[in-house]
Amino acid sequence: xxxxxxxxxxxxxxxxxxxxxxxxxxxxxxxxxxxxxxxxxxxxxxxxxxxxxxxxxxxxxxxxxxxxxxxxxxxxxxxxxxxxxxxxxxxxxxxxxxxxxxxxxxxxxxxxxxxxxxxxxxxxxxxxxxxxxxxxxxxxxxxxxxxxxxxxxxxxxxxxxxxxxxx
Amino acid sequence: xxxxxxxxxxxxxxxxxxxxxxxxxxxxxxxxxxxxxxxxxxxxxxxxxxxxxxxxxxxxxxxxxxxxxxxxxxxxxxxxxxxxxxxxxxxxxxxxxxxxxxxxxxxxxxxxxxxxxxxxxxxxxxxxxxxxxxxxxxxxxxxxxxxxxxxxxxxxxxxxxxxxxxxxxxxxxxxxxxxxxxxxxxxxxxxxx
Amino acid sequence: xxxxxxxxxxxxxxxxxxxxxxxxxxxxxxxxxxxxxxxxxxxxxxxxxxxxxxxxxxxxxxxxxxxxxxxxxxxxxxxxxxxxxxxxxxxxxxxxxxxxxxxxxxxxxxxxxxxxxxxxxxxxxxxxxxxxxxxxxxxxxxxxxxxxxxxxxxxxxxxxxxxxxxxxxxxxxxxxxxxxxxxxxxxxxxxxxxxxxxxxxxxxxxxxxxxxxxxxxxxxxxxxxxxxxxxxxxxxxxxxxxxxxxxxxxxxxxxxxxxxxxxxxxxxxxxxxxxxxxxxxxxxxxxxxxxxxxxxxxxxxxxxxxxxxxxxxxxxxxxxxxxxxxxxxxxxxxxxxxxxxxxxxxxxxxxxxxxxxxxxxxxxxxxxxxxxxxxxxxxxxxxxxxxxxxxxxxxxxxxxxxxxxxx
Numbered sequence: 001x002x003x004x005x006x007x008x009x010x011x012x013x014x015x016x017x018x019x020x021x022x023x024x025x026x027x028x029x030x031x032x033x034x035x036x037x038x039x040x041x042x043x044x045x046x047x048x049x050x051x052x053x054x055x056x057x058x059x060x061x062x063x064x065x066x067x068x069x070x071x072x073x074x075x076x077x078x079x080x081x082x083x084x085x086x087x088x089x090x091x092x093x094x095x096x097x098x099x100x101x102x103x104x105x106x107x108x109x110x111x112x113x114x115x116x117x118x119x120x121x122x123x124x125x126x127x128x129x130x131x132x133x134x135x136x137x138x139x140x141x142x143x144x145x146x147x148x149x150x151x152x153x154x155x156x157x158x159x160x161x162x163x164x165x166x167x
Numbered sequence: 168x169x170x171x172x173x174x175x176x177x178x179x180x181x182x183x184x185x186x187x188x189x190x191x192x193x194x195x196x197x198x199x200x201x202x203x204x205x206x207x208x209x210x211x212x213x214x215x216x217x218x219x220x221x222x223x224x225x226x227x228x229x230x231x232x233x234x235x236x237x238x239x240x241x242x243x244x245x246x247x248x249x250x251x252x253x254x255x256x257x258x259x260x261x262x263x264x265x266x267x268x269x270x271x272x273x274x275x276x277x278x279x280x281x282x283x284x285x286x287x288x289x290x291x292x293x294x295x296x297x298x299x300x301x302x303x304x305x306x307x308x309x310x311x312x313x314x315x316x317x318x319x320x321x322x323x324x325x326x327x328x329x330x331x332x333x334x335x336x337x338x339x340x341x342x343x344x345x346x347x348x349x350x351x352x353x354x355x356x357x358x359x360x
Numbered sequence: 361x362x363x364x365x366x367x368x369x370x371x372x373x374x375x376x377x378x379x380x381x382x383x384x385x386x387x388x389x390x391x392x393x394x395x396x397x398x399x400x401x402x403x404x405x406x407x408x409x410x411x412x413x414x415x416x417x418x419x420x421x422x423x424x425x426x427x428x429x430x431x432x433x434x435x436x437x438x439x440x441x442x443x444x445x446x447x448x449x450x451x452x453x454x455x456x457x458x459x460x461x462x463x464x465x466x467x468x469x470x471x472x473x474x475x476x477x478x479x480x481x482x483x484x485x486x487x488x489x490x491x492x493x494x495x496x497x498x499x500x501x502x503x504x505x506x507x508x509x510x511x512x513x514x515x516x517x518x519x520x521x522x523x524x525x526x527x528x529x530x531x532x533x534x535x536x537x538x539x540x541x542x543x544x545x546x547x548x549x550x551x552x553x554x555x556x557x558x559x560x561x562x563x564x565x566x567x568x569x570x571x572x573x574x575x576x577x578x579x580x581x582x583x584x585x586x587x588x589x590x591x592x593x594x595x596x597x598x599x600x601x602x603x604x605x606x607x608x609x610x611x612x613x614x615x616x617x618x619x620x621x622x623x624x625x626x627x628x629x630x631x632x633x634x635x636x637x638x639x640x641x642x643x644x645x646x647x648x649x650x651x652x653x654x655x656x657x658x659x660x661x662x663x664x665x666x667x668x669x670x671x672x673x674x675x676x677x678x679x680x681x682x683x684x685x686x687x688x689x690x691x692x693x694x695x696x697x698x699x700x701x702x703x704x705x706x707x708x709x710x711x712x713x714x715x716x717x718x719x720x721x722x723x724x725x726x727x728x729x730x731x732x733x734x735x736x737x738x739x740x741x742x743x744x745x746x747x748x749x750x751x752x753x754x755x756x757x758x759x760x761x762x763x764x765x766x767x
Contacts, residue, residue, distance in 0.1 A: 220385060222391075222392045222413070222414050222762065223414055223436065223439060223762060223763045224435075224436055224439035224520055224521055224763065226391075227439055227440060227483070227520055228519070228520055230483075230502065231502065231505070231506065231509075231519075234498075234499060234502035234503065234506075235499050235500075235502060235503050236502070236503055236506050249386075249387035261414065262414045262416055262763075263414075264412070264413055264414050264415050264416065264766075266412050266413050266415065267384065267392060267413045267414065270384055270385060270413070274385060296421075296432060296433070296436075297416045297417070297421065299416060299417035299420060299421055300417060300420070301415045301416060301417050302416055302417070319521060320520055320521060322519060
């Protein structure tokens with residue numbers, strides 16, 4: 001028995017109704033967006049449902065869209081149903097001024113570090129995370145480097161000529 | 168295959184195994200006169216204890232260098248030490264992130280004089296392709312470096328060449344250098360007393 | 361697990377725990393990560409990992425680079441098997457562009473990817489050997505890893521960070537020398553692997569050291585996001601090559617080895633068997649490559665002039681080629697808009713590429729799913745209650761690559 005994208009979409013719409021929107025299938029991967037308060041509920045439902053069984057969190061990351069006012073940060077979850085080999089992606093958007101999202105680490109242990117990394121890079125505040133602190137960068141860092149407004153290059157570097165490198 | 172002992176100490180042509188070159192000096196039957204510096208240099212050069220500080224890709228190439236094909240042990244650097252207290256050559260291989268910087272510096276400070284530093288690979292020399300907020304742009308910002316080996320990563324031959332360059336430095340180093348004013352100045356410029 | 365622990369008589373000494381700082385430059389950690397272990401005697405009570413010591417900001421750099429300039433970044437993620445990462449990245453781009461590749465290219469890629477898998481597993485397994493006290497295995501197999509590197513060198517000119525291939529195929533056809541070297545490898549390596557197996561497989565000391573150490577159940581492993589050999593050792597037969605075949609893996613006949621207990625021994629055995637399977641895949645792929653005759657045997661890339669670097673001699677003589685060359689090298693080709701996730705089976709598990717493009721010359725966002733990073737968080741659970749020396753073996757049998765972990 002294979003689980004088609006239509007079935008997944010149907011089951012989710014039955015449960016959550018119109019709350020889920022922007023259904024897409026880029027390159028065959030079912031994608032939708034949800035309100036940020038629902039992220040944990042959706043994951044729990046997908047995990048527990050005997051038909052859906054999305055029990056593997058493949059990936060989790062954030063994206064920064066500075067131009068979308070009020071929903072600058074997008075959290076992207078990629079779930080996998082290994083028995084039927086179906087993948088699913090969903091996004092929740094949050095305001096950069098108050099980037100609070102519920103943590104998935106109670107459901108998936110693997111989310112623990114991925115969320116810490118997301119916090120480190122984008123400053124997404126995961127509510128209920130057991131140990132939300134920086135993971136890749138030094139603790140003293142006072143900004144979130146992956147946000148679009150911060151430069152990539154090391155600012156302390158002196159040997160690069162400004163004229164040559166356009167700084 | 169069992170080989171006679173002579174095989175190991177004699178080459179094919181029956182010549183004795185190659186000896187290191189004698190330093191400049193005057194000698195005769197049963198005696199040899201030369202500078203103390205040269206003798207010390209000769210001894211130090213051929214018994215380097217490297218401390219591998221391997222963080223990434225270059226470390227894998229270093230493994231190849233230590234392996235049977237390239238065999239760094241041929242140059243008297245057989246004994247890889249992992250305690251900075253015992254070693255005299257710090258081989259920094261791979262990217263040093265800013266988080267790692269203080270660790271590297273501490274390892275360097277723990278080493279006893281005389282100590283040398285070999286910076287292997289583009290990342291250790293200059294930050295390499297990683298001109299980013301988190302990578303230290305060259306380890307020479309925090310510790311003095313004696314020899315730089317370019318490459319990303321350098322081939323094992325490159326690393327061996329770097330070791331030979333270090334040997335050359337060691338051979339010709341005056342035993343007074345480490346007490347000299349110039350050296351003190353260098354250390355002070357790095358904030359090391 | 362048998363209790364080898366010597367217990368203190370009750371009440372004789374006040375019981376305290378010791379904190380041991382393992383890393384970031386400890387020789388037994390094979391990479392830069394710190395484990396703060398809380399020890400009761402020699403038994404581990406708790407462990408806390410710190411990573412990020414070679415955080416290089418791949419994802420931030422990738423946002424500023426055109427497609428081809430990202431390939432060198434993927435090299436440096438899992439540097440033990442960089443061709444897999446390179447090709448995974450190229451396949452992601454191809455997926456975004458909607459390309460289909462000639463079969464011969466797919467098979468050539470399979471050869472290279474499986475060679476990379478062998479060299480990756482070889483390092484991991486021999487390091488497990490070193491940590492259990494058998495240095496011989498390491499020194500012995502390193503010689504044969506050089507054979508793999510020679511093949512890479514013949515194809516792309518580089519040994520470790522290969523930057524191999526192009527979007528749409530390879531930069532040049534495999535030479536006869538490359539195939540001769542491959543034949544030599546296929547001829548010599550199985551014997552070496554057999555000897556390597558003999559050294560460890562039924563070795564009493566090795567078995568005592570590894571069986572039961574660092575075990576994890578299938579449920580926990582899935583919950584922790586394990587993939588690759590480490591998950592298979594726990595008994596889950598998830599392999600990206602089988603589940604979502606890429607690069608024509610569906611044409612090959614191979615077994616996905618699984619373990620039972622997910623302990624260090626099973627991980628070792630799974631990797632060993634995977635090397636055998638890889639050899640079989642390479643042999644099959646090589647046979648398939650040889651079946652191409654005439655003009656088909658010269659095909660080594662798909663026809664995508666906008667993304668495939670033209671041949672150098674054309675660049676000097678033809679206008680069109682020069683324009684494409686310039687645009688590709690300067691990264692002036694716009695990438696189509698889209699959002700794509702592609703994953704390949706890397707040396708340590710599912711290496712994923714999540715690419716969001718807004719139609720500019722660089723990706724808007726590129727996220728790498730790095731298997732090491734995800735499964736290393738289980739280390740605490742794996743070593744809790746075991747001896748300090750077992751923790752070291754667990755660390756090496758997980759095959760942690762710092763470059764991949766720190767991203």
